[in-house]
Amino acid sequence: MKNQRLAMLSGLGAVLLWSTVATAFKLTLQHYTPLQMMLMACLTSVVVMAVLLAFQGRLGGVLQLSRWQYLQSLGLGLINPCLYYLLLFGAFDRLPAQEAQPINYTWALVLAYLSVPFLGHRLRGMDILAGLVCYGGVVVIATRGNFSDLSFSDPLGVTLAIASTLVWASYWILATRDRREPVTGLLLNFLFALPFIAALTWWQDGLPSLASGGFAGSLYVGVFEMGLAFVLWSRAMKLATNTSRVSNLIFISPFLSLVFIYLILGEVILASTWVGLVLIVAGLWLQQVGARPSAGETAGHG
DSSP: OHHHHHHHHHHHHHEEEEEHHHHHHHHHHHTTTTTHHHHHHHHHHHHHHHHHHHHTTOGGGGGGGGHHHHHHHHHHHIIIIIIIHHHHHHHHHOHHHHHHHHHHHHHHHHHHHHHHHHHHHOOHHHHHHHHHHHHHHHHHHHHOOSSSSOOOOOOOHHHHHHHHHHHHHHHHHHHTTTSSSSHHHHHHHHHHHHHHHHHHHHTTTOOOOSSHHHHHHHHIIIIIIIHHHHHHHHHHHHHHHHHHHGGGGGGHHHHHHHHHIIIIIIOOHHHHHHHHHHHHHHHHHHHHHHOOGGGGGGOOOO
């Protein structure tokens, strides 16, 4: 049954959780490598989603899919979580949280652009304007407001952050053809990806120590970023009578995230970060103006 009030509450819950994860990423990466954090967080997320499905009496659905859907799980799992979180955590490992986090929010604009060739959507003049505004904000943040030589604070870190938006948007383009129940599909994607993540982690960095300070942070990321936030956002979209109002909640997250970054990480938030973030959010708002409902309305993320 549709219930806009419950939809808004679920959406706010997801936004609040996503607002904390940039801080959690940075704290965990003080102890784990990006691969080690990804392994522990993905393993935690698998457990969380399996318990949730069992509680709902739907865990048996994991074993009732077609061969093609299991192959789909493997393919999507190599994109998300494997490639996406490797790029995202790599960006956070190299950049201050106040730089990596706002750039990550441009994925919604990338989704709109990729929807043109792959979903047959029409590119509007407003989409082009939104892109100029959004990526103007990225330049402000990445250069820390120093336009004299346009040198990025960390070119590789910025590249990883932008590449992660491309991968995330591509994942949701492919997911539009996914007919599986969302939590079941995500559980299988993560489950099929785990052996590859574990092998790569063992080969590159060694398996993470459970006694490390990064263990608790990885659990937090797995439970909230990869698990409950996704479930809350999916629930919000299913309950909503007005999905645009729920989607607009995502604009709260980047500003709230900077508050956590300042209070917990102690990063001094640069004026260029605020200016760049305002430009990015303004660009995303322009992109949504008059936009038709699309895959982006089901693809919330922080």
